Amino acid sequence: MPIDKTFNRRQLLKTTATVGAAGVFVASAPSILRAAEPDKPSEIIVRAWGGPWVEALKNGVSDRFTAETGIRVIHDLTEDNEIQPKVWAAVAQGRTPPIHINWDTTTNATKSALRGVCEDLSDLSNIPGTTDLAKPVGVDGYPIVNTYGYVYVLAYRPSAFPDGPPKSYHDLLDPKFKGRLAFYNDGIGFHFPAQVAGGGSLDGIPDAMDPAWEFITKMKDQNPLLGEDPDFVTWFQNGEIDAACTISTNALGAKKNGVDIAWTVPDEGAKFDTDGLWIPKGHSEGDLYWSKAYINSALTKESQQIWLDGLGLPGVVPGLTPPPGMAGDPAYPTKPEDFERLIRISGQIQVENESDWFSKFKTIMQG
Amino acid sequence: MQRSPSSYPIIWRVMDVLETTFAAVWPKGGGKFTPYLMLTPAIVLVGTLVVGLLYIGDSSLRVLDRSTFLFSDYWTLDNYIRALSEPFIFTVVWRSLLGAVIVTIVTLMLAFPYAYIMVRTPSSFVRKFLLIALFLPFFIGQVVRAYGWLIILGNQGIVNDVLGLVGVEPLRLLFNYPAVLFGLVQYMLPFGVLMLAPALTAIPEEIEAASGSLGASWVKTMTHIVLPMAKPGLIGAGLVVLTLSLTDFAMPAILGGGTQDFIANAIYDQFFRTSDQGFGSTLALLLIALGSILVGIIFAVFGAGTLALDGSRK
Numbered sequence: 001m002p003i004d005k006t007f008n009r010r011q012l013l014k015t016t017a018t019v020g021a022a023g024v025f026v027a028s029a030p031s032i033l034r035a036a037e038p039d040k041p042s043e044i045i046v047r048a049w050g051g052p053w054v055e056a057l058k059n060g061v062s063d064r065f066t067a068e069t070g071i072r073v074i075h076d077l078t079e080d081n082e083i084q085p086k087v088w089a090a091v092a093q094g095r096t097p098p099i100h101i102n103w104d105t106t107t108n109a110t111k112s113a114l115r116g117v118c119e120d121l122s123d124l125s126n127i128p129g130t131t132d133l134a135k136p137v138g139v140d141g142y143p144i145v146n147t148y149g150y151v152y153v154l155a156y157r158p159s160a161f162p163d164g165p166p167k168s169y170h171d172l173l174d175p176k177f178k179g180r181l182a183f184y185n186d187g188i189g190f191h192f193p194a195q196v197a198g199g200g201s202l203d204g205i206p207d208a209m210d211p212a213w214e215f216i217t218k219m220k221d222q223n224p225l226l227g228e229d230p231d232f233v234t235w236f237q238n239g240e241i242d243a244a245c246t247i248s249t250n251a252l253g254a255k256k257n258g259v260d261i262a263w264t265v266p267d268e269g270a271k272f273d274t275d276g277l278w279i280p281k282g283h284s285e286g287d288l289y290w291s292k293a294y295i296n297s298a299l300t301k302e303s304q305q306i307w308l309d310g311l312g313l314p315g316v317v318p319g320l321t322p323p324p325g326m327a328g329d330p331a332y333p334t335k336p337e338d339f340e341r342l343i344r345i346s347g348q349i350q351v352e353n354e355s356d357w358f359s360k361f362k363t364i365m366q367g
Numbered sequence: 368m369q370r371s372p373s374s375y376p377i378i379w380r381v382m383d384v385l386e387t388t389f390a391a392v393w394p395k396g397g398g399k400f401t402p403y404l405m406l407t408p409a410i411v412l413v414g415t416l417v418v419g420l421l422y423i424g425d426s427s428l429r430v431l432d433r434s435t436f437l438f439s440d441y442w443t444l445d446n447y448i449r450a451l452s453e454p455f456i457f458t459v460v461w462r463s464l465l466g467a468v469i470v471t472i473v474t475l476m477l478a479f480p481y482a483y484i485m486v487r488t489p490s491s492f493v494r495k496f497l498l499i500a501l502f503l504p505f506f507i508g509q510v511v512r513a514y515g516w517l518i519i520l521g522n523q524g525i526v527n528d529v530l531g532l533v534g535v536e537p538l539r540l541l542f543n544y545p546a547v548l549f550g551l552v553q554y555m556l557p558f559g560v561l562m563l564a565p566a567l568t569a570i571p572e573e574i575e576a577a578s579g580s581l582g583a584s585w586v587k588t589m590t591h592i593v594l595p596m597a598k599p600g601l602i603g604a605g606l607v608v609l610t611l612s613l614t615d616f617a618m619p620a621i622l623g624g625g626t627q628d629f630i631a632n633a634i635y636d637q638f639f640r641t642s643d644q645g646f647g648s649t650l651a652l653l654l655i656a657l658g659s660i661l662v663g664i665i666f667a668v669f670g671a672g673t674l675a676l677d678g679s680r681k
Binding site: 226 | 433434435436437453454455458459517521522537541542624625626627628636638639640641642643644
């Protein structure tokens with residue numbers, strides 16, 4: 001029987017695609033709320049880091065979420081450290097928080113979880129399909145969902161290392177690198193490799209970290225620059241530095257901008273950490289539902305693939321394809337043996353001691 | 368003939384509105400207190416700041432519990448003890464203080480001749496040129512100006528490009544203490560000139576001419592006539608530059624390369640990096656105390672009357 005003119009093949013395909021897309025989204029919605037879908041807000045606000053970070057999130061998660069739900073996603077580029085007190089104050093005063101979702105470092109997010117300002121995300125339907133990396137350590141349940149891991153690599157300018165990549169942080173003590181190195185201004189990412197470089201052991205963290213401080217004191221004599229993510233890219237671009245301990249995404253971003261840059265994990269190892277998403281308390285039931293739906297959609301394989309292709313980082317969903325050039329890269333660990341040279345310290349230890357480490361690092365570097 | 372109300376000075380009309388409003392609220396009238404209503408906006412503004420300071424004072428007496436990231440429900444002086452015992456804080460305070468003093472001295476040394484020439488030049492072209500040169504950077508924000516210096520003084524900046532033409536290897540001109548002070552002086556110069564210019568304008572040219580006609584050299588006229596008479600302007604400019612430099616955030620952050628923090632940067636770190644608002648509040652109050660002590664010392668040495676603040680109207 002011929003197909004009726006009013007229901008032709010094109011319309012059949014269109015309808016099938018629509019039903020399929022709806023099905024994918026419904027599957028990604030929080031399971032306990034799937035039956036009764038509350039009214040949609042016109043927009044949700046997601047705090048994000050700028051530059052390549054927000055671009056990747058937009059392409060991988062936000063645009064797809066908007067296409068599926070019709071809810072506009074606003075990216076608030078306030079720094080994670082600066083939004084934190086605002087969110088804490090809003091929750092403490094019973095006000096609606098300024099953002100719906102915080103894209104945060106797991107350490108920072110854990111502070112918020114310990115303070116009790118995070119909504120529980122345990123009911124997200126996509127969590128069972130994630131790897132162990134998604135589960136935050138040191139807190140009950142899922143006040144945060146980790147969404148990927150990253151490595152604080154040793155990024156370097158190949159022309160400054162004609163004999164090959166630096167094998168150790170000790171290589172950076174060469175006088176020719178005086179004033180040509182950079183670290184984060186609180187030393188994050190460098191404390192743990194410095195502990196090893198100084199002759200100490202990782203078991204000495206946090207109680208016996210003198211080796212780290214002694215090595216950082218040696219490094220201070222090299223007059224390194226201290227900055228934040230955007231500074232590293234700028235400094236590499238402007239030829240101010242030859243090497244930096246930074247997140248691989250920044251090095252990748254600089255490379256995409258045409259900067260001659262490479263990265264390595266030195267003998268001392270490199271800090272591995274995670275970022276995650278969480279929802280502050282104080283939102284209406286409807287906003288909370290759709291904020292959870294956003295995070296749930298960030299845990300689908302499709303979203304993770306696009307999002308993390310942009311960041312060049314390993315996700316928390318099995319079966320992702322490494323971005324071009326990242327397969328086997330030390331900054332893209334996926335197999336257990338990839339993690340052997342990476343340093344992972346429990347989030348709880350980091351949260352409880354981070355302030356002291358920052359303070360000690362600053363005391364040395366600003367002295 | 369009765370004058371039109373619109374021909375009265377605006378201050379009279381404001382007072383009329385205030386008196387009418389006050390009479391409506393308080394029919395018996397406030398008598399001689401009515402004019403003090405004009406102080407209401409200032410009192411509200413200062414009062415708001417005082418309330419904020421009280422909150423900061425309260426926070427400074429509470430310590431952070433890192434297992435819950437909540438503040439103690441009791442008061443303690445631990446944050447103050449920590450602030451006074453941490454070597455890093457001492458380093459930052461000393462760097463800020465020394466920097467503010469150096470910047471103030473250098474700024475005044477540069478601002479005085481600039482303001483003097485701007486005020487005394489007979490050429491309107493020169494005066495306009497100096498005014499434009501003064502105000503153009505004034506309209507550009509501090510952060511933009513600091514980034515401008517990154518472009519000019521960077522390893523691949525204009526200065527190093529020029530030096531490269533004569534065979535000089537690129538020099539590290541940025542990310543050190545002198546770079547921060549340089550940026551601060553450049554930022555503070557318009558403030559200094561603007562504070563000095565009225566004081567110099569108030570010195571009649573005839574006095575300088577009289578000094579010269581009595582045989583004083585130009586140097587003697589400057590040191591014995593102009594500088595003493597410009598003292599209110601110098602003190603006022605010095606106060607503004609000193610307090611602004613002491614509390615500056617952007618220049619140390621951008622031109623210091625992360626290694627030249629001032630007190631404001633340390634406060635920022637406590638509020639936004641370590642989530643310890645209690646300790647951040649303590650540092651903020653110490654900064655306020657330090658600034659107040661400096662201003663107090665200046666008043667004690669030079670007298671509040673130097674700034675025509677002695678209440679006399681001669």
